[in-house]
Amino acid sequence: MLRILFLLAPVLLAPAVWAADPFTFAEAQGLLRTHCAKCHGGKVALGGFNFAQFPDEASLLTRSKVWARAGNLIREGEMPPPGNPALSLEDRDRFSTWIATTLHKGACADGITPPAFPLRRLNRNEYTATVRDLLNIPVNAGRNLPIDGAGGEGFDNAAETLFLSPIHAEKYLEAAKIALDYAMRDPKSRAAFLTPQPDARATLTALLPRAFRRPVTPAEIDRYVALFQAAEKRGDTYDEAISYAIQGVMLSPHFLFRLENSTPDYALASRLSYFLWGGMPDAELFKLAGEGKLADPAVLSAQAVRLLKDQRSREFAENFVGQWLSIRELGRDIKPDAKVAGDYYETEVESGIRYEPALFFHEILMQNEPLTYLLDAPYSVVSSKLARYYGMTPTGIRQQPVRFNLPPGSHRGGLLGMAAVLAVSSYPTRTSPVLRGKWILESLLGTPPPPPPPNVPELKEHEGATPQTLRARLEQHRANPVCASCHSRIDPLGFGLENYDSVGRWRETDAGQPIDASGVLPDGTRYRGVDELKKVLLSKKKQIVRNLTGKMLGYALGRGLTMEDECAVDQIVTAVERDDYKAHTLITEIVRSVPFRTATVRQESKP
């Protein structure tokens, strides 16, 4: 019973990313008695929650979901409700950290039994990649599908938010027609999915297992052959009739959904390919699945590395990085103002800026370099125009972005020097130390600041303010203790990036005033400039890699992490740390983790 509760408990907290020392049980009891007893103690139990029913730490585990919620409500300042004395941010942190640690320890104590993979449809990108590989066409078949929202760890492949609207059915029908129209006319494509001589049964016998990503029964083939025959009977040509049958295949839920109910080895092959390629498995994966070899951890690791080294893994890098770091919003909701953006909107510059983080991340993966390069690296991946935009001399590079060793004093190297990151955390017309600090806390450290309390308006930070008054105003704002509690964490991180303007160009002055890029962190650490800020963040590399690991595991699983998944994250991070933060280790540890292999390890994981 206990186990079931763990499985269901959502993890909104970031366990093990301890911002503060957790309370002891006695301290927590003290806080609850002082601030919560009126509504949740003794005889009263508003919302069905009475803390007096939990005599010790172990008893929290019997209602972990309720306690996880209590921790979130207190962390986010929703409890105690308005009209009661507010808690200090430190108490909120220490309390919610206490809950997170307690539940986390409890969840990990008796092994990991992850939930089954939820049924989910292919998202827009996966659909496009799958159609491309199935029919061997260079066409973006999913172009007209609605853009998917995100759930879970923040990715659009999360089962929970991949809902269906009537428009999807319409667009799938349309997309299948467009894709097949193209494919039937292209000899290269025809060769990939049609038999040399017209033979509907042979064609469908070969196509169906690929389309459904698993072996199929003769009865299944018959159904689609019948479609072909129906079309032929009404006078369609062979091409028209086979195309019609394949449209049926492409509308089937077996094609449109990822199903993991019947064939664990094939399911694992799909999990691997959709994780690292964003598309369907290739012949080698199918073969290994058919031979029952894929579940072998050594084979799984080797395949993961093979997939990474294939160019298709760029799809993964783009989808993952674009969402993890919010880069995808560039050109969507976030568009730098053309009047201040200089060369930003030059064709090759803008695309170079948008792709740089993903290409850089991909290069780290391909070369098995340390993940700490994300914080500081000797190279980036730029085109000649982007190099020039960054003020460097682009020797030896051209239009195509390539790995480029950074000259000394380039002020680049690592994510924080990338224009995409700097622009996505700015306002359209100017920089914002608050947005940038928030971006670092959320995207890198995995500790998003709590929302501002109700009725305390957001920072008085006006568009168009001069930097001098902006910094002064931020300092004044932090003099207010209510604001200071959070902003003393946020702003000082953002100040370190002030040498970059709102589109990521280096600057020494702003509006005639010299830039002050120094900051004092809440623990008293002082730093000056982005290079020292990077050192500060490198000292927190384990926390940053833990955050990255959680995100990537959530992406790989296509769902939000449970408390037990967080235990797997701990194990992965330990292994990655032991291997000097090598990128391949992160990937291989994820695919070998219990939650990723779930169905195949379900038996062996339990004593």
Added chain:
Amino acid sequence: MKPLSRRTLLRGSGAALALPWLEAMAATGPGAKRAKAPVRMAALYMPNGIHPGMWTPAGVGREFTLAPTLTPLEPFKKSLIVATNLWNQGSKGGDGHYVKLSGFLTCTTVTKTLGVDINCNGISMDQVAAQRVGQLTPFPSIELGVSPVTTGVDRNVGYTRVYGSHIAWSGHTNPLAREINPQSVYERLLRATKPAAGNGPRNDAQLLDLVLDDARQLRAQLGRADQVRMDEYLSVVRSLEERLERATTPAQRKWKPRVAIDPAAKPEAQPKDFADHVRLMMDMIALAFQTDSTRIATFIFGNEVTNQNFSFVDGVKGGHHSISHHMDDAEQMRQYQLINQWHVAQYAYLLGKLAAMPEGESNVLANSMILFGAGFRDGNKHDPHNLPILLAGGGGGRLQTGQHLIYGPDSPLSNLYVSMLDAFGTPVERFADSTGPARGVLV
């Protein structure tokens, strides 16, 4: 003379135009009476609230003066209802943005979640109507916007951003995906009246039969949670099948639109800028209503918390969300008001467009109800009291327009929806927290 079918005409002309021949489409002969044009309904949602001091008209009832933000509506004052003091109790609390937008048309409190428990705990009023009369038109409803769902989940406040992008909910757990590409909307409308080459609707329906069979068989093998997903799939495929069936059978509609879609008037897929994009989407709503492709539309100008750069508006420099946190600073508030006014001007553009579309002896606007609103009032406070709510169009003669209606403090917004559903011909006893129809709205 045998009345012409619309398709016959389309095949013949290839263009879409209000022409005298359309009179021939009206059924003639003994007893056939020209049917009355149907009522159409749209809801336009503006993110990030309003400047509270520049919105509410001076005066009450029929004697009122438009406040600065509403001045673009001067030409439509006689077709307009300004409703003051309505609130959306369900969207109180939660966070400052996501619960406001997702609960705007449902008048419920959405469940706080990063995704796994997504639930708006109600059905939006447009879908209540669509589920009753949607079968009369090619599309039960259309859902439009200009920007894709915002990337990621918002871990600061603990909500998935899906909530900040969807106001139409066909079921508690079914937000309706929006179309953001005007060309794609246009092609969709066109296809519905003029089936594309290829299989044709009858053969498409045969494909879907097989697919439904697959899904039903599959469903039987699934666990309960997964069955819910498969049910969603069954339901969307069935809805497409029904639509295709309707396309192969003569329309059951008594009333027929006087115009068809002009295949030559295709809008661009990637509008040159935000303002252009919004205009094109307004055009698509007007076109859909004029051609009776649907009678129900929802549109959001942007996802909640959008920081869309509004520097293209004279006198504004910066992003929408950051300016909406005006801190009572005069300069910020001035810009905020200009942004609000720009939105109202787009609303006025749509009203003008509909008014210019003749329909019988009146026009499409007179047969429409176009709602405009935001999910909270002051962008600095994020509370859903005294929401900015406008309703325009004659509602087929059912609405008492040309009024500033001032309700008692905190009167339910849902009451207005009760009145609108009545005027639309899909009356309900209650809607969410409604206490009755909104006073003074209906004739």
